[in-house]
Amino acid sequence: MVLAHVSTIHPIYFLSGLTLRNHYVLMYISYNIIIYNDLEMADVQRIVHVSINLATVAFSVGILFLGWSGLEHPTLLFAHPLFSDIFSTSFFTLNLATVPLSSVFLMTLGVLGVLSAIYGIGYGEVYRARFEGAWLDVGVFLFIAAMAVVFLAGNAFTFLFGWEMMSFVSYLLVVYESERPEVNxxxxxxxxxxxxxxxxxxxxxxxxxxxxxxxxxxxxxxxxxxxxxxxxxxxxxxxxxxxxxxxxxxxxxxxxxxxxxxxxxxxxxxxxxxxxxxxxxxxxxxxxxxxxxxxxxxxxxxxxxxxxxxxxxxxxxxxxxxxxxxxxxxxxxxxxxxxxxxxxxxxxxxxxxxxxxxxxxxxxxxxxxxxxxxxxxxxxxxxxxxxxxxxxxxxxxxxxxxxxxxxxxxxxxxxxxxxxxxxxxxxxxxxxxxxxxxxxxxxxxxxxxxxxxxxxxxxxxxxxxxxxxxxxxxxxxxxxxxxxxxxxxxxxxxxxxxxxxxxxxxxxxxxxxxxxxxxxxxxxxxxxxxxxxxxxxxxxxxxxxxxxxxxxxxxxxxxGGFFVFLLLRLFIGKEQRHIAPTWTCGGERMAFMSYSATGFSQPVARTFRSLMIPVARGYMYRPAWDFVLKTAQYFRRIQNGSVRSYLVYLFVTVIVLLIVVR
Amino acid sequence: MDFWLDVTAMALMVSTSWIIAIRYILSGIKWLSFQSFMLSLLTAVLAIETGRTDLFVIAAITLAVKAIAIPYILYRTLKAVGIDRQAEKSFGRDRLIIAVLAMWAIGYYVTPDLGLGSGHNLYLSISIGMLLSGVLIMITHNKALMQGVGLIVIENSLFLAALSTSFGMPFLVDIGIFLDVLVVVVLIAALSFRMDELLSSMSIEKLRRLKG
Known part of the structure; x- marks a missing residue:
């Protein structure tokens, strides 16, 4: 029983050690709890889930204060060339610094990170049934960290690194509910x-x-x-x-x-x-x-x-x-x-x-x-x-x-x-x-x-x-x-x-x-x-x-509204109200008979029908897609499946190479 | 002895040039047999000249496998599908002859002068020309059996190249290659027969019909 618990939490345990230190400690504690108290699996998951989110909250608060201090005092946090012994180029330099502009965005990121992580504690309950629920929390943490790197970047490499990491992690988070077909x-x-x-x-x-x-x-x-x-x-x-x-x-x-x-x-x-x-x-x-x-x-x-x-x-x-x-x-x-x-x-x-x-x-x-x-x-x-x-x-x-x-x-x-x-x-x-x-x-x-x-x-x-x-x-x-x-x-x-x-x-x-x-x-x-x-x-x-x-x-x-109300009251008088049952053609009254969202937006849809031109789809993506298909047709003519044409390519290549190399 | 080397080399060139332009598949097989025979002769002459015994063995195997067994297998297949089948070429005979001449020219042009004072290694030039002509046979001929013939021509050219540069490959490698070639020819023969049965043609262009 105990052994089973230890082995099943292992991936998360391993991951936590990779990503954040304080979480490592929390995991260590929960690891001990499993051994000594023999908790149920769901409790372990809950502890993992909450602790990762709390770590995210702590991290976000850190970002918030980093932004706060960076607003008045631009600071260089970190500058160190990576793999300096492999590449002689100065491109691979990790450089983290705050400037006043990024500080504002950092503070916003910090606040949002705190809010989303706290929200995630409750919202992740839905996903905790799947054990990958913890991956969602880790993903959110990495996402916030990647965005912090983008805002803190002090050179092109760091910026692009953070940018790509942000894009990739957010892609993984977007396809998190991949059992829904439209999500993929x-x-x-x-x-x-x-x-x-x-x-x-x-x-x-x-x-x-x-x-x-x-x-x-x-x-x-x-x-x-x-x-x-x-x-x-x-x-x-x-x-x-x-x-x-x-x-x-x-x-x-x-x-x-x-x-x-x-x-x-x-x-x-x-x-x-x-x-x-x-x-x-x-x-x-x-x-x-x-x-x-x-x-x-x-x-x-x-x-x-x-x-x-x-x-x-x-x-x-x-x-x-x-x-x-x-x-x-x-x-x-x-x-x-x-x-x-x-x-x-x-x-x-x-x-x-x-x-x-x-x-x-x-x-x-x-x-x-x-x-x-x-x-x-x-x-x-x-x-x-x-x-x-x-x-x-x-x-x-x-x-x-x-x-x-x-x-x-x-x-x-x-x-x-x-x-x-x-x-x-x-x-x-x-x-x-x-x-x-x-x-x-x-x-x-x-x-x-x-x-x-x-x-x-x-x-x-x-x-x-x-x-x-x-x-x-x-x-x-x-x-x-x-x-x-x-x-x-x-x-x-x-x-x-x-x-x-x-x-x-x-x-x-x-x-x-x-x-x-x-x-x-x-x-x-x-x-x-x-x-x-x-x-x-x-x-x-x-x-x-x-x-x-x-x-x-x-x-x-x-x-002003009150004034208008008073004027109306003065000149038109008290409104007349007749309370009567809704007429529903003799049928029973049902909720979906009420004014729907689609109905609500109809006046706008009718008025601005001319705005509904599919510009992006019709003039950009469709032609681009057609172009790709047409190009593929040309490639198909080369890649036609006939052995003899492949031999011709080989033949011509060999002859040209022989003559060039001579 | 150099006289006989030159004669066999000339025979190889002529047979290769002729295979590409034949009208009946049967004559293609005959010329292939002749070419392989000439190759084994060349090997034997070289063996006498150098006194290496393994070359004698190779010459004998060449005779047995390439000059007799392979043409016989192809002949059997041709007999099964109809002995009077014509070769189906993508270009006319005159153009193909010109193309082959161009292949010989390219073979001569690209062979490096090794700077030993002896000028070109003419046998290497011939082997490269044969190689290119063999590929040309596979490209221009439509029938599956002729593809097999082209493949053997390529194989012969490689054999010649090995002979002309280093008196043949190591013995075991040669034996392995012979086995491979034999297997490939058996496969081609069997598949050509099946193709003829299924599609009532040996034309490989018909294979497109099998695409999904």
Whole structure:
């Protein structure tokens, strides 16, 4: 009995020794427990599961503090050449350092890591029945570590190493539930797309190395601006394609709505919340901190970002799978971020330092906010799926009564994503709005102003669609009656998940409540010329006035609504209510007769039917696939299966070689 | 003795050039038998010249296996499927003759001058030319039996190459090769017969029909 236990836990025991030291100790303890107390197998699994997740929490807290200290004091943590005796090249040097920009992302990663690991303690219970449940926890830990490497990277090798590790581990996590057929397809697509992206990144780093003679980011900061403008544009294009693939910008997004719903929910939260931000981080680093941007880069960012924001929001209103909705919402938010980066780059190129600074500040702030509320939303969605075993909004409903904690978390997340004032989505979008409006105002005579104005309208339009999406999720999913047995028998999530949800909601709220503090901190991350003093924000002479803004606007919103209500009451009078049974053609009233999610989105679908052009599928992937097939046909003509043609190839090769070698 | 070496080498060239252009498979087999016979003669002459006994044995085995056994097996198969079968060639006779001449030229061109003052090793040139012509036979001829004939020509050329550079390969290796060639020919014969039965043709292009 005892022996059997020891041998079956062995793989995990071995693995833990490989990955983390403190976990090793925990494992050692549990190992002893098995021997002396003869625990049941399930208990051992539970201990393994919880201890790995607690180690992840500890690791994430470490990352959080690393980011905290790196914000003011850029530090070199580690620099050591690998295999120096085998390769004489300086390429293989592991170099970990913090810069202020990466510190912000590191802190976000730390917070998200803590939330997801705590959530994973509860959520992993489902998977613990399979012993591979522990692999999920190890995977999440490695995923967080890989992303930390990306943010900490101080040279090209470390960055690409972390990037590839992140892609590969996230692929493994995406295909974790591989018994579902669509998951494998999503995983393969994701892996293929992310590898294509990496090719472009390698090309960009190669060019940077070729013309600066170094792989170090610290050298790029000084030397990259001296490269010729054409070369800089080429590097920009490579990084743009490579990072946009990872960020899920519209023509390159096809993997995202498949991969994110396929993964377990806390992995989706990490992927959507922070993995997409690694792409943003890379783009900011290369194009704003190293190269000197040109206006057309910004225009490209605005056009692609704006279209993905609008289309992503539109698709988010159309889908019914809750996690697919959130995935499209991530595309929308990444589009928004790209749009602001575009504003910042255009302003940078036009030497409008303050606007560029505000836009960049807004970008980072919005990235933090998106990480906060999107991870919260994915966690809440995971809790819904956990409690009801349903993924489609059409089969949910009435969860407000049965899952109060999840509902609160979801409500906070949805209010944030819809940018309602006291919550965190609002302040950053307000800064975005401000920067675009400023750029449009100062470039009225210029074509760039037009693009800034387009960004402004895209922002407003997106906001409206996102509000609809939020109302749809909450209205259909949480109110009314349950539309399926699963939804009617829903149960609240276990304690760890509830804890994570409430912490996430609190985090989202805190980010929204103290904008002045955050904007001040973000000042540290901006490049020197872009730092702005609060007086430059034209609507206020004082940065701390920003903090009052959410409350003022909230007051206006609530007060305005109340005022309208009063006016209606005054002029129309008290509303007349007749309570009567619903007429159901004589049949019995059933839950699925109520307004469904598909029905809810019909008005938008009808109005914007023209937006539903399959651009990516019809004009990019289908022709590319056809091209591959056609090329394969040509190859087939060579590879025709006739022995004699193979002999001919051999014959010609031999003769040519004989003549050449002579 | 050099006279007889030259005569046999000439006979090898002529037979190889002729096999590629024959009309009936039967004459192809006859010329193959003649070629192998000439090869065994060449080996015997070389054995007399050098006085090595193993070369005598090799010459005898060549005669027995390549000049008699293999042509006989091929002949039996041909008789089973019809003695008057014509060879089916992808190109006309004139072009094939020109191609063979080109093979001899290439064989001569690519053979290295070893710098021993004796000029080219002409026998090596002939063997490379034969090798290429053998591959050419396999490429241009459509019938499965002629593929077998081409294979034996290639084998003969390699044998000649070994003879001309180092008086043959080690004895055991030679014996092994003879066995291999015999097995391959038996297989080709059996498969050609089955092909003719199943597809009523020995044309290997028909084998495409078997593809899934």
């Amino acid at each position: 397809m999503a995983g393969v697509l994701y892996l293929a797309m992310t590898q294509i992206g990496t090719v472009f990144l390698i090309l960009a780093f190669y060019l940077l190395h070729q013309f600066t003679g170094s792989y170090d980011f610290a050298v790029f900061v000084h030397l990259a601006r001296t490269l010729s403008p054409v070369l800089q544009s080429v590097i920009f294009l490579f990084t743009f394609v490579g990072f946009a693939l990872k960020a899920g910008i519209m023509p390159l997004h096809i993997w995202l709505p498949r991969a994110h719903p396929a993964a377990p929910s806390h992995v989706s939260a990490l992927m959507s919340g922070i993995m997409l931000k690694t792409a943003l981080y890379g783009l900011l680093l290369v194009n704003l901190y190293w190269l000197s941007p040109t206006v057309w880069w910004g225009v490209l960012f605005i056009v692609l970002g704006g279209s993905s924001a609008v289309l992503g929001a539109f698709h988010a209103t159309q889908e019914t799978d809750i996690k697919r909705i959130l995935a499209y919402s991530s595309i929308e938010n990444m589009g928004l971020l790209f749009m602001v980066v575009g504003i910042s780059i255009a302003a940078f190129a036009l030497r409008e330092w303050t606007i560029a600074g505000v836009a960049l500040c807004a970008t980072i702030y919005q990235a933090m906010n998106h990480a906060a509320f999107k991870s919260l939303l994915f966690h809440a969605a995971g809790s819904m799926i956990h409690g009801t075993h349903e993924r489609s909004l059409n089969f949910l409903g009435g969860l407000l009564r049965r899952m109060p904690y999840t509902s609160i978390a979801m409500a906070v997340g949805l209010l944030s994503v819809a940018a309602v004032p006291p919550f965190n989505g609002f302040m950053s979008e307000w800064l975005v709005f401000l920067a675009s409006a400023d750029l449009a105002r100062t470039n009225l005579h210029n074509v760039v102003g037009l693009f800034a104005a387009i960004a402004l309208f895209a922002l407003l339009f997106t906001g409206a669609l996102v509000a609809l999406m939020a109302a749809r999720i909450f209205g259909v999913g949480f109110q009314g009656e349950g539309r399926s047995p699963g939804a009617r028998a829903a149960h609240e999530a276990p304690f760890a998940m509830r804890l994570s949800l409430l912490m996430g909601a609190l985090y989202a709220l805190l980010l929204g409540l103290f904008p002045a503090f955050i904007v001040n901190a973000l000042q540290l991350t901006l490049p020197e010329p872009l730092r702005f003093s609060p007086v430059h924000l034209w609507y206020t002479g004082n940065l701390f006035a920003i903090s009052k803004l959410p409350f003022i606007l909230l007051f206006l919103l609530v007060g």
